[in-house]
Amino acid sequence: GSNSGSKLKVPELNINGTQHVVQAGQTLNLTCRGEMVHSWSLPETLSKDSKRLKVIKYACGRNGKQSCSSLTLSRTQASDTGNYSCKYPTSPAKKKKESTVYVFINDTGNPFVEMHSDIPKIIHMTVGREMIIPCRVTSPNIAVTLKKIPRETLIPDGKTIIWDSMKGFRIPKATYKFIGLLSCETTIGGHTYSTKYLTHRETNTIFDVQLSTPRLVKMLKGDSLAINCTVTAAWNTRVQMTWTYPGETRRRGSVTQRIDQKNTEANIFYSILVVDKVRDIDKGQYTCHVKSGPSIKAVNTTVIVYDKMFINLKRRRKTALEAVAGRKSYRLSMKVKAFPSPEVIWLKDGLPAAEKCARYIVKDYSLIIKDVAEEDAGNYTIILSIRQSNLSKNLTVSLTVNVKPQIYENAVSSFPDPNLYLLNSKQVLTCTVYGIPQPKITWMWYPCKQNHYKTR
Numbered sequence: 127g128s129n130s131g132s133k134l135k136v137p138e139l140n141i142n143g144t145q146h147v148v149q150a151g152q153t154l155n156l157t158c159r160g161e162m163v164h165s166w167s168l169p170e171t172l173s174k175d176s177k178r179l180k181v182i183k184y185a186c187g188r189n190g191k192q193s194c195s196s197l198t199l200s201r202t203q204a205s206d207t208g209n210y211s212c213k214y215p216t217s218p219a220k221k222k223k224e225s226t227v228y229v230f231i232n233d234t235g236n237p238f239v240e241m242h243s244d245i246p247k248i249i250h251m252t253v254g255r256e257m258i259i260p261c262r263v264t265s266p267n268i269a270v271t272l273k274k275i276p277r278e279t280l281i282p283d284g285k286t287i288i289w290d291s292m293k294g295f296r297i298p299k300a301t302y303k304f305i306g307l308l309s310c311e312t313t314i315g316g317h318t319y320s321t322k323y324l325t326h327r328e329t330n331t332i333f334d335v336q337l338s339t340p341r342l343v344k345m346l347k348g349d350s351l352a353i354n355c356t357v358t359a360a361w362n363t364r365v366q367m368t369w370t371y372p373g374e375t376r377r378r379g380s381v382t383q384r385i386d387q388k389n390t391e392a393n394i395f396y397s398i399l400v401v402d403k404v405r406d407i408d409k410g411q412y413t414c415h416v417k418s419g420p421s422i423k424a425v426n427t428t429v430i431v432y433d434k435m436f437i438n439l440k441r442r443r444k445t446a447l448e449a450v451a452g453r454k455s456y457r458l459s460m461k462v463k464a465f466p467s468p469e470v471i472w473l474k475d476g477l478p479a480a481e482k483c484a485r486y487i488v489k490d491y492s493l494i495i496k497d498v499a500e501e502d503a504g505n506y507t508i509i510l511s512i513r514q515s516n517l518s519k520n521l522t523v524s525l526t527v528n529v530k531p532q533i534y535e536n537a538v539s540s541f542p543d544p545n546l547y548l549l550n551s552k553q554v555l556t557c558t559v560y561g562i563p564q565p566k567i568t569w570m571w572y573p574c575k576q577n578h579y580k581t582r
Contacts, residue, residue, distance in 0.1 A: 134160050134192070136160075136214070136223045136224060137159065137164045137212040137213060137223070138159045139156060139225045140157040141156065144226070144227060145230065146228070146229045146230070148202055148231055149202075149232050150202055150231050150236075150264070151203075153198060153199065153200045153201075154198070154206070154231075155196070156197040156210055157194065157195070158194065158197070158212035159192055159193070160193055160212070161192060161193070162214055163193050163215070164215075165212075165215070166210065167209070167212075168208070169205075169207065169210070170208070171208065171239070172205070172206050178200045178201050179198070180199075180200075181196070181197050182198075183195040184196075197210070202231045203231060203233065203236075204231050204238075204264045205231075205239060206229070206231045207229065207262065208228065208229065209228050210227055210229055211225065212224060212225050212226075228292050230263075231264055232264050236264060237268050238262065238264070239264060240260070240261075240262070240321065241321050242322050242323065243322065246322035246323050247321075247324070248323075248326050249323045249324065249325050250328050251300050251304065251325045251326060251328065253300060253302065254299055254300065254301075256298050256299070256300070257325070258293055258296050259294045259297070259310060259323050260293065261321050261323070263312070265291075268291070270295075270310050270312045271310070272287065273308065273309045274303075274304075280295075280304075282295065285298075294310070295310070300325075302327075305325050305327050306325060308322070308325060309322050310322075310323070326362065327362055328362055328363065328419075329360045329361075329362045332357060332358075332359050332365065333360070335355065336356050336425065337356075337425050337426075338352075338353060338354035339353050341427055341428065342428050343429045344465050345404050345429060346435065347404060347432065348404070350403065350404070351400065351401040351404050351429065352401075353398070353399045353412055353427065355396070356394065356395070356396055357416050358393075358394055359418065363393060365395050366416070366418070367383060367397040367414065369381060369397070369412065369414060369415070370411075371410070371411070371413070372408055372411075373401060373408050379399045379400060380400050381397060381399050381400075382400075383395070397414060404429070405431065408431060409431040411426050412428075412429060413425070413426040432465050435465060435512050435514070435517055437468055437510050437517055437519045438463040439461070439462055439521050440461040440521075441523065442460055446524075447524065448525070448527075448528055449495070449498045449525060449526070449527050451528065452497075453497075455496050455497070458492060458494075458495070458506055458508075458523065459491065459493075460492075460521060462491040466512060468512045468517075469511050469512075471509040472486070472488055472493040472506060472508055473507040473509065474486065474504055474505075474506055485499075485502075491510075501527075502527050503526055505524050506522065529561050530561060531559055533558070533559050535557060
């Protein structure tokens with residue numbers, strides 16, 4: 127190591143090299159020296175609160191200007207195997223400054239750090255990505271065999287499968303052949319030990335994302351908003367669901383999530399966002415974001431918040447309303463803006479239109495007249511009402527139904543054979559017509575055709 131007077135850019139451990147072996151039951155002694163106060167990082171399986179562990183800090187070096195600490199772990203056991211690091215405090219932007227040693231706690235009765243003999247440990251696997259079968263051992267000299275149950279032995283070749291006593295079997299690019307139940311095995315003193323792992327292939331297939339609300343949500347101030355985002359994904363897919371919304375920075379909403387795996391063909395994920403007693407700051411776009419690996423989807427809705435209930439009612443056209451008898455349909459429509467949606471009643475000359483005639487159909491804020499007839503002319507009134515606020519508005523319009531002119535003599539005419547009258551006799555010709563508006567009558571004379579020999 128460095129002499130006591132030199133500057134240490136990284137803390138210095140009393141053990142040279144990256145590995146150290148301690149026999150199970152013995153005491154592990156580590157010392158760290160640095161230019162500033164430092165801390166220890168331990169294996170996940172060893173608690174900092176363990177009664178077997180002692181850390182003592184003290185001044186050291188020339189004139190006591192350096193900081194030292196000793197770590198003592200008594201009665202060591204197989205599960206204490208792992209990385210022991212001494213490090214300076216760092217900010218996220220700075221590079222970590224630490225020294226690490228991997229300590230093996232050699233226990234002939236427990237060759238594996240973690241044993242999963244009865245219930246296999248789940249290992250998540252993505253095809254093409256690195257996968258580690260974490261059957262770490264308590265001594266660097268233990269020979270381990272990787273098997274795929276029931277009979278296949280997977281041999282490390284340094285490329286597709288790499289053995290690392292500090293990590294286990296490392297597979298740089300996992301393929302389908304590693305899906306299934308795997309076993310790490312070793313034999314010590316004629317006894318075979320095995321720890322099992324079940325690989326679970328993850329996919330990133332998102333079938334569908336839907337919101338429980340329409341694209342536009344209208345609300346009254348003080349009401350509660352609840353939006354359910356439902357994701358349908360493939361069986362082996364796990365998703366991350368997050369929300370962005372106007373009151374997010376103020377934590378206006380609360381989110382609950384759950385998963386339904388009853389469906390035999392897919393997983394159903396739910397994320398429910400609730401905002402209590404909405405205010406003006408809660409209006410805007412609410413987006414549910416769904417992510418699974420590289421797959422990303424999002425759906426949104428827009429929320430409008432009103433101070434009070436209201437009805438605004440106007441005529442759609444200022445010109446006179448006219449229809450023509452015989453037309454297939456005619457729509458009477460008004461401009462309406464209201465919240466909440468009001469009840470709609472149409473009257474024809476003071477009576478409910480839909481009850482008066484089967485040809486009258488109410489659709490939203492419109493009245494549709496089918497097969498327009500002359501009797502459809504009259505006064506039409508739309509009445510809009512919101513019961514919970516005793517709010518009501520109405521508007522009356524007049525509809526004129528034009529009737530195409532009809533000449534009644536045409537119906538009884540003997541045409542093409544004309545009536546015969548005596549020469550020089552006085553005759554009265556009558557033309558009876560009907561139409562709306564009143565038709566204009568024009569008389570015209572045409573000579574008879576020459577083939578009528580009795581006429582001129």
